[in-house]
Each structure stands twice: as C-alpha cells, then as structure tokens.
Amino acid sequence: MYNSAIQEKISCLDLKGQHQQIKDEIFEAFEKVYENTAFSGGTFVEEFENNFAAFCQTKYAVGVNNGTSALHLAMLALGIGKGDEVIVPANTFIATAWGVSYTGATPVFVDCTSDTWQLDASKIEEKITSNTKAIVGVHLYGQPFDVDSVKAICKKHNLYMLEDAAQAHGATYRNKPVGGFGEMACFSFYPGKNLGACGEAGGIVTNNPTYQEHLFSLRNHGTKVRYYHDELGFNMRMGGLEAASLDIKLKYLPEWNNRRRSIAQRYQQEIKNVDIQLQTQPQWSDSVYHLFVVTTQNRDRFIKYLNENGIFPGLHYPVPCHLQKAYSNLGYREGDCPEAEYLAAHCVSLPMYAELTDKEVDYVISMVNAYKNG
Numbered sequence: 001m002y003n004s005a006i007q008e009k010i011s012c013l014d015l016k017g018q019h020q021q022i023k024d025e026i027f028e029a030f031e032k033v034y035e036n037t038a039f040s041g042g043t044f045v046e047e048f049e050n051n052f053a054a055f056c057q058t059k060y061a062v063g064v065n066n067g068t069s070a071l072h073l074a075m076l077a078l079g080i081g082k083g084d085e086v087i088v089p090a091n092t093f094i095a096t097a098w099g100v101s102y103t104g105a106t107p108v109f110v111d112c113t114s115d116t117w118q119l120d121a122s123k124i125e126e127k128i129t130s131n132t133k134a135i136v137g138v139h140l141y142g143q144p145f146d147v148d149s150v151k152a153i154c155k156k157h158n159l160y161m162l163e164d165a166a167q168a169h170g171a172t173y174r175n176k177p178v179g180g181f182g183e184m185a186c187f188s189f190y191p192g193k194n195l196g197a198c199g200e201a202g203g204i205v206t207n208n209p210t211y212q213e214h215l216f217s218l219r220n221h222g223t224k225v226r227y228y229h230d231e232l233g234f235n236m237r238m239g240g241l242e243a244a245s246l247d248i249k250l251k252y253l254p255e256w257n258n259r260r261r262s263i264a265q266r267y268q269q270e271i272k273n274v275d276i277q278l279q280t281q282p283q284w285s286d287s288v289y290h291l292f293v294v295t296t297q298n299r300d301r302f303i304k305y306l307n308e309n310g311i312f313p314g315l316h317y318p319v320p321c322h323l324q325k326a327y328s329n330l331g332y333r334e335g336d337c338p339e340a341e342y343l344a345a346h347c348v349s350l351p352m353y354a355e356l357t358d359k360e361v362d363y364v365i366s367m368v369n370a371y372k373n374g
C-alpha cells in the first residue's frame with residue numbers, strides 16, 4: 001500500500017524528530033532551572049523575553065502561560081470591555097475571538113479573501129460601528145495578513161490594531177518580522193507551533209512601555225509591588241521550564257522556518273492537479289508555513305485516499321468562528337461569511353514540519369498529484 005521508501009505513516013505534524021535533535025540541550029537547560037528553582041517567572045523567563053523581543057525587532061516581550069491568555073490580556077491592556085466590539089476574521093482558530101469575549105466585548109466576524117484566505121480588508125468597514133474599538137488581524141497558517149490595508153482602516157476610524165501572530169513566529173511582511181505592526185502582537189508557544197515550548201506558553205510583544213508595564217501587572221494578580229493589588233489581575237505567568245526550552249528552540253527557529261519554506265516551495269511548484277487548489281502567496285508576504293492548507297471539492301474522498309496511502313492530513317478549521325455553537329447567541333447565519341464557510345468545508349492541511357525528509361515530501365507530492373476527484 002505505502003511507497004516502499006516510506007516506512008511509517010506521514011502525519012500533518014510530528015514533534016518527535018525535533019525533540020530528539022535537541023534533547024540534550026533542553027535537558028541541560030531544565031537542569032539549570034531546577035538548580036535555580038526558578039519554576040515560575042524569574043531569570044529564565046526574562047532571558048527569553050529579551051531574546052524573543054529582539055527576534056521580533058520590538059522593544060518588549062511579556063511571557064504568559066499560553067496564547068489565549070496573551071490575547072485576553074492584550075485586550076484588557078487596550079481597555080476593551082463590555083459594550084465594545086472588536087473585528088476578528090471568521091477564518092481563524094477560535095482563540096482569536098475568545099480573547100475578545102473574555103473581556104465582555106463582542107467579536108464581530110469578517111470574511112476572508114477567496115485567494116489568500118486571510119482577513120478581507122475590503123469587507124471590514126461595513127462592520128464598523130460607533131462601538132468598534134479594535135481590529136485583530138491574524139497571520140494565519142504563518143502567512144502575514146494585509147497589514148497596510150488593515151492599518152489604514154484603523155487610522156481612518158481611530159481603532160487599535162492587534163496582531164494574532166500565534167502561527168507566524170519569524171514570518172515577514174514587506175521584509176519586517178511580524179509583531180511590531182500594531183499596538184501589540186500575541187504569540188502562542190503551544191508545542192505544535194513553529195516555536196513551541198515543552199509545555200504551554202504564550203507571549204505578547206510591543207513597542208509601548210505602558211502596555212508592557214500593564215501586562216506585567218495583569219499576568220501577576222494585578223501587582224506591581226508584592227501583595228498590593230491595584231486592579232483585578234490573573235495568574236498567567238510563564239513557567240521557567242517552558243521559557244528555558246523556548247530559548248533553546250529560538251536559536252534553531254530560522255533554520256526550521258527555512259526548511260518549512262523550502263518544503264512549501266516544492267509543494268507550490270510540484271503539485272500539479274486541477275482538483276487541488278493552493279493558497280495565493282502575495283509578494284509582500286514571506287510565510288513561515290505553520291500549516292500548508294489546500295482546498296479540494298470532495299474533501300472526504302481526498303482524505304480517505306490520503307489515509308489509504310499512509311498520509312494523515314489535518315483540518316484547519318472545519319467550522320468558521322461565526323458558525324461555532326459557542327457564538328450562536330450572536331445570530332450569525334450560513335452565508336454571512338461565504339469564503340470562510342467554503343474554506344471550512346473544503347480545506348485540508350498537508351504534512352508540514354521541518355523534519356519531513358525529502359523522500360517523504362516526494363511521496364506526498366506524488367500521491368497528491370495522482371489523486372482524482374472522481
């Protein structure tokens with residue numbers, strides 16, 4: 001059944017190869033955290049914050065416990081709350097919208113374009129009301145969104161712009177790393193991300209010292225001076241073990257991102273099948289290909305075919321945010337965001353991670369090319 005060159009199944013993502021490569025270094029770093037008993041916050045978190053801010057070419061980074069908390073705290077730092085509306089893409093992971101909802105504000109979903117599958121800037125203005133406070137752009141699948149167009153709308157309507165860069169560590173927009181374009185940018189360091197901790201973690205980068213200071217307080221019980229609580233705060237600190245593992249992995253990230261780029265380039269150049277559509281890559285965007293999403297008319301048939309041939313793709317994401325049950329109270333209907341709905345019904349994520357071998361990439365390409373919709 002499988003090509004003889006391929007011994008094992010090929011999944012959308014496999015973390016084992018990466019962690020085998022760097023196991024000794026990571027364990028050494030863990031030992032240092034252990035010796036210092038710096039398990040929550042502390043020097044290892046500070047070191048990673050400094051290195052990650054430098055990587056993003058921003059002044060500050062604030063480590064937190066996951067990417068969802070990063071979005072939540074960024075919203076609070078902007079002063080967003082009950083009665084406010086925030087524009088969010090319909091085509092994203094749901095956590096982009098959670099960050100808004102946790103503050104009591106309402107996410108307002110906007111469709112994606114039919115080719116880049118990113119937030120469609122031309123559909124934003126019709127959704128802006130007197131309650132709109134911010135727009136969250138998402139660098140989805142690792143591909144930067146149309147930053148200049150979104151920024152221009154923010155400027156015109158006096159709105160904040162936030163970047164959800166959870167999937168895009170190291171991606172560049174017009175040759176500048178994502179993270180420094182809006183008020184703040186939120187990252188996830190979930191283990192499966194391009195930069196993923198050995199554990200759960202997230203972070204916010206910003207060039208604004210007022211936000212940094214406020215985020216430090218919010219993540220630590222609303223505290224600037226120990227046991228004095230100035231506002232309602234949270235326990236959303238980053239752990240020392242997570243930070244230490246991230247600092248090791250950050251050194252390898254450019255190399256890993258480049259390997260993803262070269263796999264993506266092969267997919268783009270060598271997948272030639274009228275039944276499979278690829279995402280358009282605008283010339284101003286340099287994606288880090290967290291995911292390699294394609295669409296096809298009969299998705300179930302394509303997935304069954306791939307599975308029978310030892311390839312196990314992913315689905316990102318099968319239900320667009322505006323049609324999620326959790327948001328049924330907002331009154332969205334099918335047809336409200338047709339491009340995001342099409343994508344949700346037809347998307348498939350091909351295997352994408354730096355440790356895929358050339359033989360595995362050859363095999364995926366040949367299997368995809370041999371597929372027929374029937």
Ligand SMILES: Cc1ncc(COP(=O)(O)O)c(C=O)c1O
Binds near residue numbers: 164
């Ligand atoms: C686009 C996007 N936003 C936010 C998040 C939330 O990050 P986390 O899972 O670390 O809470 C994720 C990751 O799952 C994501 O992909």
